[in-house]
Amino acid sequence: MEVALLRTDDIQTVRSLPLFAEISESHFGALMRAAFLQRFPAQTLLIHEGDQADFLHVIVEGMVEMFSNSDGEETTIGFLEPVSTFILAAVLVEKVYLQSARTLGPSRILMIPAQAIRDVFARDPAFAGSVVRELAERYRDVVRQLKSQKMRSGLERLAAWMLERGIRRGETLEVHIPFEKAKLASFLGMTRESLSRSFAALADHDVMVRGRVITCNRSDALARLARTLGSSDSS
Amino acid sequence: MEVALLRTDDIQTVRSLPLFAEISESHFGALMRAAFLQRFPAQTLLIHEGDQADFLHVIVEGMVEMFSNSDGEETTIGFLEPVSTFILAAVLVEKVYLQSARTLGPSRILMIPAQAIRDVFARDPAFAGSVVRELAERYRDVVRQLKSQKMRSGLERLAAWMLERGIRRGETLEVHIPFEKAKLASFLGMTRESLSRSFAALADHDVMVRGRVITCNRSDALARLARTLGSSDSS
DNA sequence: CGCCGCTTTGAGTCCATTCAATTCCGGTGG
DNA sequence: CCACCGGAATTGAATGGACTCAAAGCGGCG
Numbered sequence: 001m002e003v004a005l006l007r008t009d010d011i012q013t014v015r016s017l018p019l020f021a022e023i024s025e026s027h028f029g030a031l032m033r034a035a036f037l038q039r040f041p042a043q044t045l046l047i048h049e050g051d052q053a054d055f056l057h058v059i060v061e062g063m064v065e066m067f068s069n070s071d072g073e074e075t076t077i078g079f080l081e082p083v084s085t086f087i088l089a090a091v092l093v094e095k096v097y098l099q100s101a102r103t104l105g106p107s108r109i110l111m112i113p114a115q116a117i118r119d120v121f122a123r124d125p126a127f128a129g130s131v132v133r134e135l136a137e138r139y140r141d142v143v144r145q146l147k148s149q150k151m152r153s154g155l156e157r158l159a160a161w162m163l164e165r166g167i168r169r170g171e172t173l174e175v176h177i178p179f180e181k182a183k184l185a186s187f188l189g190m191t192r193e194s195l196s197r198s199f200a201a202l203a204d205h206d207v208m209v210r211g212r213v214i215t216c217n218r219s220d221a222l223a224r225l226a227r228t229l230g231s232s233d234s235s
Numbered sequence: 236m237e238v239a240l241l242r243t244d245d246i247q248t249v250r251s252l253p254l255f256a257e258i259s260e261s262h263f264g265a266l267m268r269a270a271f272l273q274r275f276p277a278q279t280l281l282i283h284e285g286d287q288a289d290f291l292h293v294i295v296e297g298m299v300e301m302f303s304n305s306d307g308e309e310t311t312i313g314f315l316e317p318v319s320t321f322i323l324a325a326v327l328v329e330k331v332y333l334q335s336a337r338t339l340g341p342s343r344i345l346m347i348p349a350q351a352i353r354d355v356f357a358r359d360p361a362f363a364g365s366v367v368r369e370l371a372e373r374y375r376d377v378v379r380q381l382k383s384q385k386m387r388s389g390l391e392r393l394a395a396w397m398l399e400r401g402i403r404r405g406e407t408l409e410v411h412i413p414f415e416k417a418k419l420a421s422f423l424g425m426t427r428e429s430l431s432r433s434f435a436a437l438a439d440h441d442v443m444v445r446g447r448v449i450t451c452n453r454s455d456a457l458a459r460l461a462r463t464l465g466s467s468d469s470s
Numbered sequence: 471c472g473c474c475g476c477t478t479t480g481a482g483t484c485c486a487t488t489c490a491a492t493t494c495c496g497g498t499g500g
Numbered sequence: 501c502c503a504c505c506g507g508a509a510t511t512g513a514a515t516g517g518a519c520t521c522a523a524a525g526c527g528g529c530g
Contacts, residue, residue: 075382098378098379128367136325150384180508190486211494
């Protein structure tokens with residue numbers, strides 16, 4: 001867990017984020033001077049829910065899992081890959097985090113002090129616009145997740161996830177799961193065992209599972225399964 | 236469904252919303268001039284998911300249900316009472332609504348053109364701050380709902396809802412359900428029948444149900460049931 | 471008083487989970 | 501190169517919780 005200086009190309013990467021695309025050069029510079037880049041090993045707890053939100057985190061490299069736990073249970077709320085920010089909402093309202101975050105692999109995380117974000121937000125209208133758009137999209141993501149959870153079956157959620165995340169090669173859909181299947185199950189709101197059985201059930205739809213690589217020769221069949229909520233999936 | 240002029244006291248009511256508390260007088264005036272107040276009977280569809288977000292709605296009087304449906308199913312996502320706004324996110328990103336809205340009783344709704352909101356957002360930093368705080372709180376609400384849905388049982392969700400919504404009189408908790416129980420069930424993510432059985436199960440905890448009025452003499456027992464997620468319920 | 475819609479209750483079914491055991495797979499060391 | 505180890509994933513059997521379907525209460529309102 002070491003603090004490192006920001007490299008020029010890292011800064012360029014961060015700058016390319018929609019969140020920072022329209023910020024003025026001087027304000028961006030102010031943020032970057034206040035920020036620091038840190039390297040974390042896998043399985044590091046970055047954020048603990050209930051703690052005060054002191055930093056906006058930007059994942060520059062690696063992978064992060066957002067999760068929450070109550071009494072023994074733990075549920076995965078989302079996965080983050082470079083380059084994206086997380087926990088923007090808590091930072092803006094100066095409240096505690098509602099979710100925890102951990103690295104799933106060795107990662108480099110840029111941490112920007114919450115106060116700096118709030119300061120620039122107040123002074124840079126263009127940045128304010130980007131912040132609100134980012135936040136609104138996140139809001140919409142969670143609404144979609146909630147609807148999915150309440151209205152779709154586990155099998156349908158799986159099919160929808162595959163379509164959303166897989167890459168299409170003609171009629172063939174190929175999905176690579178970049179983490180343990182148990183985490184995918186938790187994200188989809190089911191047990192490992194149920195996920196496994198769901199994959200088995202999708203054999204009818206020409207779905208083949210080889211480890212973490214899933215292929216489907218008739219993606220339209222999957223799409224019919226997940227058709228639910230289709231109208232709202234326009235991002 | 237008639238369009239009415241804004242009365243002075245209505246404007247004052249709207250102005251008292253956190254969302255408009257810090258806006259400049261002239262910008263607020265601009266919004267109000269572009270807006271109009273409309274009266275709707277019960278069961279009127281105000282917003283249909285999938286449509287373009289043209290207005291920010293402010294509920295001035297009455298009650299509104301947010302919901303969504305996919306293939307035959309319908310699920311309730313939330314209830315709104317005066318004075319609050321809804322669908323701010325869709326308005327800000329110029330996207331389609333992800334949820335539908337209908338009145339549950341005769342209501343008066345103030346409708347502000349989306350473009351006006353976006354214009355003032357860009358020009359009034361104080362308003363921008365209010366918008367982002369409002370949006371962040373809404374985001375956090377949905378995250379709580381999602382966590383609740385994934386980690387709590389139906390019974391626990393019910394107990395938590397009662398504690399959140401009921402008024403405490405000493406050790407006694409009193410909750411009034413201002414709509415059909417079927418809608419509450421849908422909101423909590425269960426069927427009417429399950430909700431009914433859940434209420435019956437709460438008899439062990441000194442919960443009495445008389446129509447839409449629920450009372451509980453030992454609210455601490457309820458709190459223990461819903462203790463789950465307690466750490467994150469700090470709004 | 472009687473109707474109609476909401477709510478409750480009952481019985482049966484189904485789906486997801488739990489618990490337990492086995493298989494699969496990647497990595498390590500002999 | 502192969503045998504072995506441990507965690508992950510799958511499979512099976514049994515349980516249980518929530519849902520569906522159907523019927524009976526209850527309550528408000530004309």
